[in-house]
Amino acid sequence: MASINFLYRSTKKTSNLNVRLLFRHNAKDYVFGAKTKVEVSKIYWSKQHKKKSKDIDITNQQTEINNQLNKIENHVLKAFNSVNADNINKDWLQTQIDYYYNPPQQVKNTPTDLINYIDFYIEYRKYEIKKSSKNKLKVLKNKLQRFENFRKKKISIADVNDNFKNEFVSYCKGELYSQNTIQRELANIKTFCKHARFLGLKTHHQLDSLRLEKVKVEKIYLTFDDLTKIENISKNELTDSLNNAKDWLIISCYTGQRISDFMKFTDEQIRIEEGEHLIEFTQMKTGKNMTVPLHPKVLEILKKRNGKFPYRISDQKYNDFIKTVCGLAKINELTKGSKLVETEKDSKVYRKQSGTYKKYDLVTSHIGRRSFATNFYGKIPTTYLIYATGHSTESMFLNYIGKSNKDLALEITKYFK
Numbered sequence: 090m091a092s093i094n095f096l097y098r099s100t101k102k103t104s105n106l107n108v109r110l111l112f113r114h115n116a117k118d119y120v121f122g123a124k125t126k127v128e129v130s131k132i133y134w135s136k137q138h139k140k141k142s143k144d145i146d147i148t149n150q151q152t153e154i155n156n157q158l159n160k161i162e163n164h165v166l167k168a169f170n171s172v173n174a175d176n177i178n179k180d181w182l183q184t185q186i187d188y189y190y191n192p193p194q195q196v197k198n199t200p201t202d203l204i205n206y207i208d209f210y211i212e213y214r215k216y217e218i219k220k221s222s223k224n225k226l227k228v229l230k231n232k233l234q235r236f237e238n239f240r241k242k243k244i245s246i247a248d249v250n251d252n253f254k255n256e257f258v259s260y261c262k263g264e265l266y267s268q269n270t271i272q273r274e275l276a277n278i279k280t281f282c283k284h285a286r287f288l289g290l291k292t293h294h295q296l297d298s299l300r301l302e303k304v305k306v307e308k309i310y311l312t313f314d315d316l317t318k319i320e321n322i323s324k325n326e327l328t329d330s331l332n333n334a335k336d337w338l339i340i341s342c343y344t345g346q347r348i349s350d351f352m353k354f355t356d357e358q359i360r361i362e363e364g365e366h367l368i369e370f371t372q373m374k375t376g377k378n379m380t381v382p383l384h385p386k387v388l389e390i391l392k393k394r395n396g397k398f399p400y401r402i403s404d405q406k407y408n409d410f411i412k413t414v415c416g417l418a419k420i421n422e423l424t425k426g427s428k429l430v431e432t433e434k435d436s437k438v439y440r441k442q443s444g445t446y447k448k449y450d451l452v453t454s455h456i457g458r459r460s461f462a463t464n465f466y467g468k469i470p471t472t473y474l475i476y477a478t479g480h481s482t483e484s485m486f487l488n489y490i491g492k493s494n495k496d497l498a499l500e501i502t503k504y505f506k
Contacts, residue, residue, distance in 0.1 A: 091169045093162040095125070097134040104128065108161060110182050114174040117482040123183040126190060127157050164189045171287035173280060175481075176217065201290060203244040203281060204233050210281050219374065221349065229274050236260050246285050249278060250293040258301065265432055265440040272301040306443075307426045308491035309451045310460040311415075316342055316386075318418040326417050334410035336390045336399045341457025342464075343384035345478045348407065348454040349373040354398045356391070359383070377479050408454050415449035426451040463490045 091112035098107045106127045111120050129138070137147050138154065168185045169177065200206040207230045211223055218226070237244055239260055244253070254275060261271045279299060286292040311319070319335060327335065341351050350372055358368050366383040383391075391398065402410070423445050430442040462478055471483060480486040 091166060093165055095127075095158055096122075097129070097131060098122075099131070101131070103130045106134070106158075108165065108182070108186065110165060110169070110177075112169070112174065112177075115482050116484040119174075119177070121177070121179045121182045123179065123186045125161060125186060127154065127161070129154060161186070161189055167287055171280075171283040173276075199285075199288060199290065201246055201285075203246055203249065203278065204230060204237060206246060206281055206285060207233075210284055213284075221374070226277065229277055232261075232274065233278075235264075246282050247291045247293060249282050249299075250295040251299065254299050254301070265442075267427065267441045267443075268301075268304045269306065270441070272303050275299065275301050307424070308459060308463070308489075309424065309426050309448070309456060310463045310490075311342060311420070311452075311456055312460075313464055315415075315418070315420050315448075316460075318420060319414060320386075322414070322417050327414075330402075330406075331410055331414055331417075333399045334402065334407055335414045336394075337402075337407065338411045338414060338457060340387050340390060340398070341454075342460040343386045344368075344381055345458050345461030345465075345474075346379075346381070347372070347374060347458055348404055350379075351457070352401050352404075352407070356396050356398065372479050375479055379479060381477055404454055411454070411456075412449055412452050415452045416447075418449070420449045420452075421447040424448040424451060459490065462486065466490055466492070 091110060094109050094111070096107045096109055097104060099105075106125050106129060107122050108125050109120060109122045111118070113119070133147075133150065138151060142148055142151070165182070165185050168188075172181075200209050207226060211218060211226060233244060236257060240256065257275065257278075258271055261274070279296060282292050282296050286296075316339065319338065322335065324332070337352065340354070341348070344351055350370060353373075354368060354370070358370055360367055360369065366388060367380050368383055369378070369380050371378050424447070425443075425445050427441045427443040428446060428451055429439040432438045432440055458478065462474060465474055471486065475483060475486045478486065478489075480489065
């Protein structure tokens with residue numbers, strides 16, 4: 090739930106009011122402000138606006154100002170309800186105020202069916218959606234096209250309701266998609282529909298109540314012992330490609346960054362402050378400017394490579410190579426998790442399947458980031474870890490490494506001794 094209030098934030102005698110958006114998301118409170126074009130005097134706002142007056146001019150002004158502020162409040166809250174709260178920041182709020190005064194030109198013949206609306210949505214938000222997110226939305230579009238062919242009926246935005254949800258979930262289960270994949274896709278479908286509603290299209294009254302629970306998944310990570318095994322692999326067992334991937338894996342486990350970021354590290358991003366090596370970069374996913382210290386293990390790799398990072402490789406090759414590397418390191422204890430499995434022999438159709446596998450078979454490019462966060466939790470203050478990983482809130486970070494209330498309670502008991 091979000092709320093709006095208006096403030097006079099100037100020392101001048103007259104000024105434009107500021108709008109302030111307040112909301113709670115993922116157990117954290119957010120406050121963002123922006124400037125409106127509603128101009129009032131400081132005396133009016135502080136002494137007259139909220140008081141009854143016998144002066145007809147002041148009463149008329151109160152009515153006029155309240156009408157303007159109510160329209161702005163309704164506009165912002167409607168926009169807020171049409172997007173994912175993760176995408177809301179100060180710039181987003183100012184953009185909505187700009188839209189209020191100068192509405193964007195609407196594309197003629199806005200699609201009313203879900204599949205065509207996805208392309209419309211991507212184009213409408215082309216300056217806000219990252220390339221990786223755009224690709225995921227296109228994957229969803231292809232899935233919905235297959236679903237539409239299966240049901241032999243177009244998916245209308247106005248018909249996205251509980252019956253649609255049940256039909257979609259049933260279809261996806263039949264296609265062996267995991268519960269969490271289906272939950273994520275349903276959330277995206279709701280985002281499209283809410284955006285359509287924001288633009289004036291009709292949506293079903295059940296839309297906001299559509300829910301699908303996530304299921305808990307195992308948080309796979311490499312322990313410090315695992316990392317030691319990886320470091321101690323005999324050079325004779327490694328090709329140049331595997332050795333390159335091994336070094337990237339160690340770097341990822343000691344910097345805590347996503348593959349979209351660490352695979353682009355270069356020596357030119359490194360600077361030395363007070364004798365310490367730091368690397369500066371902008372996170373691809375979040376757009377955050379980061380300055381992260383380089384662990385001695387990373388510096389060892391740079392030293393043996395004459396100050397250079399390993400050479401870049403594709404995400405797919407990296408995923409394949411690090412599984413082999415971890416296999417050579419004998420990280421093969423049986424571990425619960427999920428991996429991509431071919432649905433039928435030679436079908437070339439893969440779905441995530443839960444089960445118990447050798448740990449090296451569950452290793453993916455994301456394991457470095459989770460290993461960093463998990464291994465250093467309790468050793469480095471959580472505030473610093475959150476800074477290094479770039480998580481927005483502590484609750485998001487703790488959920489990321491799979492810490493429950495019981496885990497936190499046991500952590501607290503350490504301070505009783």
